[in-house]
Amino acid sequence: MTTTQTTRIRVNGKPRDVSRGLTVRGLLEELELHPGMVVVELNREILERDGYDDVPVNEGDTIELVHFVGGG
Amino acid sequence: MADTQTIAAAAHALDRPLVIGGVELGSRLIVGTGKYRTNQVMIDAIRASGAEMVTVAVRRVDLDRTKQEGILHHLSPDEFFLLANTAGCYTAADAIRYARLARAAGFNEFVKLEVIGDESTLLPDVLATVEAAKQLAGDGFKVMAYTNDDLITALRLEDAGCVAVMPLASPIGSGLGVVNPYFIREIKRRLSVPVIVDAGVGTASDACVTMEQGVDGVLMNTALAAADDPVRMAHAMRHAMIAGRLAFLAGRMPAREIAVPSSPTSGMLD
Numbered sequence: 001m002t003t004t005q006t007t008r009i010r011v012n013g014k015p016r017d018v019s020r021g022l023t024v025r026g027l028l029e030e031l032e033l034h035p036g037m038v039v040v041e042l043n044r045e046i047l048e049r050d051g052y053d054d055v056p057v058n059e060g061d062t063i064e065l066v067h068f069v070g071g072g
Numbered sequence: 073m074a075d076t077q078t079i080a081a082a083a084h085a086l087d088r089p090l091v092i093g094g095v096e097l098g099s100r101l102i103v104g105t106g107k108y109r110t111n112q113v114m115i116d117a118i119r120a121s122g123a124e125m126v127t128v129a130v131r132r133v134d135l136d137r138t139k140q141e142g143i144l145h146h147l148s149p150d151e152f153f154l155l156a157n158t159a160g161c162y163t164a165a166d167a168i169r170y171a172r173l174a175r176a177a178g179f180n181e182f183v184k185l186e187v188i189g190d191e192s193t194l195l196p197d198v199l200a201t202v203e204a205a206k207q208l209a210g211d212g213f214k215v216m217a218y219t220n221d222d223l224i225t226a227l228r229l230e231d232a233g234c235v236a237v238m239p240l241a242s243p244i245g246s247g248l249g250v251v252n253p254y255f256i257r258e259i260k261r262r263l264s265v266p267v268i269v270d271a272g273v274g275t276a277s278d279a280c281v282t283m284e285q286g287v288d289g290v291l292m293n294t295a296l297a298a299a300d301d302p303v304r305m306a307h308a309m310r311h312a313m314i315a316g317r318l319a320f321l322a323g324r325m326p327a328r329e330i331a332v333p334s335s336p337t338s339g340m341l342d
Binding site: 038041046048049065069070071072 | 130
């Protein structure tokens with residue numbers, strides 16, 4: 001894959017090249033994550049699940065993907 | 073286990089249920105889900121404890137899949153009431169961010185607010201906790217706030233709109249039990265919202281003594297997860313919680329430092 005076909009974003013603190021033109025739903029699919037199992041924060045804004053199809057992933061975006069883990 | 077069911081039924085008949093923020097719980101024990109050796113041991117121990125509310129933490133998904141996957145693969149939100157925490161946060165702003173991420177997961181509006189002030193003792197930053205509690209309660213959250221065993225902070229957290237105030241028994245993960253029962257009793261006496269003792273319980277007797285102070289419940293994690301046999305310890309905790317609660321409701325005899333005979337002193341032979 002050449003750089004023209006990818007978009008450089010930052011996911012969970014690390015740079016990552018993903019396919020160009022993805023929506024948030026597409027990004028989750030590319031990362032093999034179930035949309036119901038994660039919460040997405042895009043540039044410090046929490047996204048509603050029903051908006052994943054409408055929100056594009058842009059060059060330079062900072063994305064946090066979080067879920068629940070064991071804790072006290 | 074018929075024996076356990078009988079004891080739970082007795083507790084149910086002799087006590088009223090715990091209600092936090094409008095949610096009725098069949099157990100006064102709330103348990104964490106961290107630090108278990110395996111997910112199977114965790115789920116077995118939680119079931120044995122009888123707890124209905126369980127805490128979870130919010131963390132980044134591990135995109136390399138080298139670590140554990142999300143806990144919801146093992147713990148059904150239909151079986152347990154999930155209480156997300158803000159563990160690991162050192163500022164009010166971070167705690168609020170984590171609480172909002174947790175709420176966006178879509179289960180409920182409850183949060184276990186925890187703002188740590190010191191790395192070595194994990195004691196809470198009470199100023200930041202009160203500040204975060206005010207903002208979160210104003211934003212519609214049902215806040216259960218982890219705090220020190222300090223009455224004034226507890227009163228401020230109640231004023232801030234918390235649905236439960238959760239003073240520590242002793243530092244997180246220490247297993248030292250209730251180091252200041254007087255402060256815990258005083259907090260319980262003065263607050264109207266439920267008082268849940270959170271952190272520091274090490275073994276069953278600690279849970280029992282804690283409940284004997286009259287508090288509404290106990291939240292624990294390490295006491296189960298770090299026991300040699302977490303499932304056995306969970307059974308013990310379930311019994312200890314009920315024992316302590318019923319002993320409190322029963323009202324103990326006065327303690328005296330002199331002996332008083334239990335058998336009649338009259339009618340003795342010459």
